[in-house]
Amino acid sequence: xxxxxxxxxxxxxxxxxxxxxxxxAGYDILEAVDGQDALxxxxxxxxxxxxxxxxxxRMDGISLVKALKQNAMHRFTPVLMxxxxxxxxKKREGQAAGAKAWIVKPFKPDQLLAAVQKxxx
Amino acid sequence: MDVSxxxxxxxxxxxSEDLCIYEIAQLHDQLLPRLAGGQKIxxxxxxxxECDSAGLQWLLAxxxxxxxSGVTLSFEPLSDAVRELVDLCQVQxxxxxxxxxxxxxxxx
Amino acid sequence: MLxxxxxxxxxxxxxSEAQExxxxxxxxxxxxxxxxxxxxxxxxxFRAVHxxxxxxxxxxxxxxxxxxxxxxxxxVGVRDGDIPLDSALLHLCYRCLDxxxxxxxxxxxxxxxxxxxxxxxxxxxxxxxxxxxxADLPVAQDGQHQERGTFERVSPASDQRDQAWHIxxxxxxxxxxxxxxxxxxxxxxxxxxxxxxxxxxxxxxxxDLADFDPEQCYFGLEINLLGDTTKADIEQxxxxxxxxxxxxxxxPESQLEDYIQLIRAxxxxxxRLGEILVKAGLxxxxxxxxxxNLQSAEQGRKLGEVxxxxxxxxxxxxxxxxxxxxxxxxxxxxxxxxxIASDKMDELINQVGELxxxxxxxxxxxxxxxxxxxxxxxxxLCRHVESIRESALRLRMVEIGETFNRFHRLIxxxxxxLGKQVKLDIQGADTxxxxxxxxxxxxxxxxxVRNAIDHGLESPERRLxxxxxxxxxxxxxxxxxxxxxxxxxxxxGGGIDPDRILQKAIERDLVAPGADIDEQSVLQLIFHxxxxxxxxxxxxxxxxxxxxxxxxxxDGLRGTIEIDNRPGRGCCFRxxxxxxxxxxxxxxVSVGEQYYVIPLELVxxxxxxxxxxxxxxxxxxxxxxxxxxxxxxxxYFSIKGGAAERQSLVVVRQGNLSAGVLVDRLHGEIQTVxxxxxxxxxxxxxxxxxxxxxxxxxxxxxDIGSLLRQVCDQTDAGSDxxxxxxx
Numbered sequence: 043x044x045x046x047x048x049x050x051x052x053x054x055x056x057x058x059x060x061x062x063x064x065x066x067a068g069y070d071i072l073e074a075v076d077g078q079d080a081l082x083x084x085x086x087x088x089x090x091x092x093x094x095x096x097x098x099x100r101m102d103g104i105s106l107v108k109a110l111k112q113n114a115m116h117r118f119t120p121v122l123m124x125x126x127x128x129x130x131x132k133k134r135e136g137q138a139a140g141a142k143a144w145i146v147k148p149f150k151p152d153q154l155l156a157a158v159q160k161x162x163x
Numbered sequence: 164m165d166v167s168x169x170x171x172x173x174x175x176x177x178x179s180e181d182l183c184i185y186e187i188a189q190l191h192d193q194l195l196p197r198l199a200g201g202q203k204i205x206x207x208x209x210x211x212x213e214c215d216s217a218g219l220q221w222l223l224a225x226x227x228x229x230x231x232s233g234v235t236l237s238f239e240p241l242s243d244a245v246r247e248l249v250d251l252c253q254v255q256x257x258x259x260x261x262x263x264x265x266x267x268x269x270x271x
Numbered sequence: 272m273l274x275x276x277x278x279x280x281x282x283x284x285x286x287s288e289a290q291e292x293x294x295x296x297x298x299x300x301x302x303x304x305x306x307x308x309x310x311x312x313x314x315x316x317f318r319a320v321h322x323x324x325x326x327x328x329x330x331x332x333x334x335x336x337x338x339x340x341x342x343x344x345x346x347v348g349v350r351d352g353d354i355p356l357d358s359a360l361l362h363l364c365y366r367c368l369d370x371x372x373x374x375x376x377x378x379x380x381x382x383x384x385x386x387x388x389x390x391x392x393x394x395x396x397x398x399x400x401x402x403x404x405x406a407d408l409p410v411a412q413d414g415q416h417q418e419r420g421t422f423e424r425v426s427p428a429s430d431q432r433d434q435a436w437h438i439x440x441x442x443x444x445x446x447x448x449x450x451x452x453x454x455x456x457x458x459x460x461x462x463x464x465x466x467x468x469x470x471x472x473x474x475x476x477x478x479d480l481a482d483f484d485p486e487q488c489y490f491g492l493e494i495n496l497l498g499d500t501t502k503a504d505i506e507q508x509x510x511x512x513x514x515x516x517x518x519x520x521x522x523p524e525s526q527l528e529d530y531i532q533l534i535r536a537x538x539x540x541x542x543r544l545g546e547i548l549v550k551a552g553l554x555x556x557x558x559x560x561x562x563x564n565l566q567s568a569e570q571g572r573k574l575g576e577v578x579x580x581x582x583x584x585x586x587x588x589x590x591x592x593x594x595x596x597x598x599x600x601x602x603x604x605x606x607x608x609x610x611i612a613s614d615k616m617d618e619l620i621n622q623v624g625e626l627x628x629x630x631x632x633x634x635x636x637x638x639x640x641x642x643x644x645x646x647x648x649x650x651x652l653c654r655h656v657e658s659i660r661e662s663a664l665r666l667r668m669v670e671i672g673e674t675f676n677r678f679h680r681l682i683x684x685x686x687x688x689l690g691k692q693v694k695l696d697i698q699g700a701d702t703x704x705x706x707x708x709x710x711x712x713x714x715x716x717x718x719x720v721r722n723a724i725d726h727g728l729e730s731p732e733r734r735l736x737x738x739x740x741x742x743x744x745x746x747x748x749x750x751x752x753x754x755x756x757x758x759x760x761x762x763x764g765g766g767i768d769p770d771r772i773l774q775k776a777i778e779r780d781l782v783a784p785g786a787d788i789d790e791q792s793v794l795q796l797i798f799h800x801x802x803x804x805x806x807x808x809x810x811x812x813x814x815x816x817x818x819x820x821x822x823x824x825x826d827g828l829r830g831t832i833e834i835d836n837r838p839g840r841g842c843c844f845r846x847x848x849x850x851x852x853x854x855x856x857x858x859x860v861s862v863g864e865q866y867y868v869i870p871l872e873l874v875x876x877x878x879x880x881x882x883x884x885x886x887x888x889x890x891x892x893x894x895x896x897x898x899x900x901x902x903x904x905x906x907y908f909s910i911k912g913g914a915a916e917r918q919s920l921v922v923v924r925q926g927n928l929s930a931g932v933l934v935d936r937l938h939g940e941i942q943t944v945x946x947x948x949x950x951x952x953x954x955x956x957x958x959x960x961x962x963x964x965x966x967x968x969x970x971x972x973x974d975i976g977s978l979l980r981q982v983c984d985q986t987d988a989g990s991d992x993x994x995x996x997x998x
Contacts, residue, residue, distance in 0.1 A: 118450055118486075120449075120451060140450075156507075159459050160511060161450070161451070184447045188484075216453045216488070220489060224476050248454055251454060252492070253468065253469040253471065
């Protein structure tokens with residue numbers, strides 16, 4: 043059964059990159075433009091992994107993680123955060139909130155795929 | 164999860180849910196009260212579509228409990244998902260399963 | 272192929288290296304004597320012997336290699352704890368070192384074979400016996416070995432095991448809740464190679480299901496991974512597990528040898544242990560960080576121990592890395608120094624000496640020039656030459672510590688032989704002195720140290736009686752004082768009894784009974800040839816060398832020796848040496864046409880005096896109310912011609928002897944390079960060497976020490992006559 047990854051990013055090109063990389067490897071993709079959108083789209087639909095940007099309008103990545111950890115439907119779902127080098131403080135905040143996996147932008151597609159596969163394979 | 168008692172002290176547990184972190188606590192809570200008095204328990208995992216490490220660990224915990232309490236516990240049948248993880252973690256003997264050696268590993 | 276010159280160079284390097292290594296080995300042994308458990312000393316001993324074997328092998332000195340190999344084997348056993356080290360074994364270690372020393376001497380002498388194969392064979396037999404009996408002893412297994420033993424028991428694919436990476440995983444209870452599934456890591460690992468074994472560690476699972484929280488992670492994994500990968504790649508698989516797992520990755524045992532090779536092949540930088548292991552791929556950066564954290568948490572533990580205990584690295588690898596580290600340190604230590612053949616150094620010093628002379632000549636010539644510019648330039652040139660001279664001389668300076676350290680063993684053996692407990696106290700080990708001086712001071716020091724133990728220190732019983740610690744102390748001290756090196760050999764024994772010395776001297780007709788001699792002169796009598804006050808002839812003193820040989824050696828070094836006697840509390844022999852032997856600050860004098868140089872530091876004053884006051888070849892003069900023996904150089908060297916109208920008296924003093932040297936003219940201070948006299952003139956009395964003056968003329972350098980003794984002895988012997996002759 044194909045595993046589903048939800049990608050949350052306000053940049054459509056980033057979502058595109060993630061989609062192309064992962065669907066090529068057999069993953070189903072669910073896209074959301076920000077935290078709020080992700081929570082709505084996820085709803086009662088459980089996915090195997092959530093990949094989220096940190097800085098997004100309406101609801102940022104950290105808030106999303108916090109919300110997911112409070113949500114019985116999604117609290118154990120791994121979250122892979124996409125971050126830049128400059129967001130180290132954010133990273134710690136995110137880790138405290140429960141996002142244990144991080145990948146630093148810019149990344150190459152195979153780096154992303156490797157990170158995803160380590161988490162859900 | 165469906166628990167039935169085909170005979171005295173016998174228990175058949177059919178699990179049709181996923182054996183994953185999201186389901187495992189609930190399955191555990193449901194099964195725990197039913198185990199009392201069971202002498203021969205069969206866990207039917209044939210319909211388990213997904214199984215993760217938490218699920219496998221639960222099976223091993225049940226097995227450890229059974230052994231220490233003198234209860235006969237068998238896992239029969241196994242779905243492909245469970246079998247895959249059992250093989251991956253090489254816990255056949257820990258679960259009391261017949262060891263199936265993948266062809267590519269050769270004889271031990 | 273190497274040419275002869277290269278071989279010779281290699282051999283010289285080997286010999287000097289071998290000497291260093293033997294010395295280091297000996298120091299390690301004396302450390303072990305203090306503490307048989309001194310791991311660092313055992314390692315250092317092993318390394319020295321190991322390196323020695325290696326370099327002997329390069330030169331193809333097989334008989335050295337062969338024996339050293341046996342010795343090394345024993346040391347491996349000791350190092351690994353298989354053979355317990357006791358004092359008997361330590362003794363054997365000393366003897367082996369002696370044997371190696373002999374063998375190397377033989378090799379140095381050009382021998383192709385062991386000169387005494389029997390002696391070697393006996394030692395080899397003893398070494399083998401120790402190793403056999405050591406092997407029977409229950410071998411202390413450390414935790415690491417037991418751990419690995421467990422792996423071996425549970426793993427069936429034994430033929431693959433030594434080819435496989437071993438990965439050990441222990442998870443945090445919160446692993447599942449944090450969104451991780453170890454199964455994913457396992458599958459991902461499967462892409463790096465074949466998971467030949469996965470051992471599910473379920474020990475932590477509670478038996479009672481009521482205690483079991485199914486959302487918590489209780490298990491661990493031991494994984495054998497067969498594949499061509501790296502430790503860093505494997506670690507990458509678990510990159511997200513940071514705080515949620517303890518991960519240990521051990522390389523395949525079959526590869527351990529490769530890693531060990533890799534460590535050895537690493538560039539020769541002075542890496543810290545951790546860096547070496549990381550570079551070799553045995554330890555990842557992350558593990559190093561954890562190791563360092565652990566280390567700082569557990570004060571006083573070595574990183575090597577920490578990473579081995581934490582199963583990050585196999586102990587063998589750490590061992591090799593440590594050896595690498597220390598060998599690099601040794602090499603770097605050497606790189607900080609430049610090894611130069613001593614003959615090249617001598618040549619340089621010699622040439623610098625010539626330069627000094629030439630510059631001096633230039634200065635003299637310039638002084639006579641009317642052009643002030645030339646004179647100024649000459650002065651400037653001389654200043655530079657002077658600083659070159661100082662730098663050149665500094666090149667020859669070595670620390671005396673190594674020489675001092677050679678005494679640990681001597682003291683132990685001498686003490687044992689005499690039934691005395693002796694402790695060596697070394698001070699001023701970093702004091703520098705001329706290399707040739709260091710070589711030549713050793714023998715006299717040996718004699719003084721033996722003397723201190725034999726005659727100086729009381730028996731243990733006696734020491735206890737007089738309230739001293741049973742163990743006596745011999746102190747070697749060195750320091751610089753007013754342009755000289757002072758070396759002291761002192762003991763805390765009973766000191767010298769001047770009355771007994773005097774009595775002996777009278778018995779031996781060295782002193783007339785009832786003569787009025789001050790205490791220092793009495794003490795100096797022990798340096799008289801053949802003088803010995805030992806009540807019993809001991810092994811130590813029965814070597815046919817008297818204290819006179821000490822004085823001869825010290826004189827040869829243009830030094831002095833004085834005795835600081837503290838009756839009841841001990842005695843201190845204080846040797847004063849010039850900083851260097853090659854160049855001296857001299858005082859130039861002449862008699863007739865002949866020039867002489869007197870070492871400037873020995874000159875106390877110069878007095879002009881009318882010829883009639885000192886007509887005799889030798890005798891006494893009254894100087895400020897004191898009788899001063901003197902010697903006329905004209906007579907001494909049988910120089911023809913009459914004495915000058917006005918003569919000059921150079922008063923020289925060495926040690927506590929003082930005398931006047933009567934010359935025709937004084938020419939002032941001069942820097943002098945000493946040229947040794949040829950064979951022909953070696954026995955010329957009163958002359959220590961020659962030098963060439965700026966003018967091209969040869970000047971003889973006076974051996975003031977021997978002159979002084981001669982003049983004092985002669986005047987002593989005929990003192991009645993001479994004193995009577997005085998006005």
